[in-house]
Amino acid sequence: MTDLFAKCPNEKCVPIRLHVSNPERIAHDPTLWPTDGKPLFLECPSCKLVSAHFRADVLDAPEVPHSKQMVWLRVSFRCSTIDCGLPVEFHVYREIEVLRLIEFGIFENLRAGNWEGASPCGHPMQIKQKQDVQFQQGIISGYDPHAEQWKHIHSIPQPER
Secondary structure, three states, X not given: OEEEEEOOOOOOOOOEEOOOXXXXXXXXXXXXXXXXXXXXXXXXOOOOOEEEEOOOEEEEOOOOOOOOOEEEEEEEEEOOOOOOOOEEEEEEEEEHHHHHHHXXXXXXXXXXXXXXXXXXXXXXXXXXXXXXXEEEEOOOOOOOOXXXXXXXXXXXXXXXX
């Protein structure tokens, strides 16, 4: 079966399968990632490293039977570093049946600063206690800091200096 794949910077990992329904059309459509020029931030399902991807390869791969229903989940928040607030997002591939539990786990890992990898501003991927985090199911799209969604995701107020 043909699909789109992105390469994890960790050479020990297998390519990240994107599980798209029409990879040939998507790979050549200039309005969609990977040809729209925007980076796509993905968590590698194997090593959990988040990295920016600017391309994907169309490859043939054996059909892998899934015992669980899986979905891409876009995680969006604003950088919590003082005086930054830049939009940050990345995508994770998780089981849909326990989505609320997974969202809670992602939120807790962001609060604890447990994620490693790339963010658009270079700061740690971490949030504060009462900071907004948005989860959107089934969306794989390149990073656009000017997208409409960012009007609804707020960072926490910064302390006075």
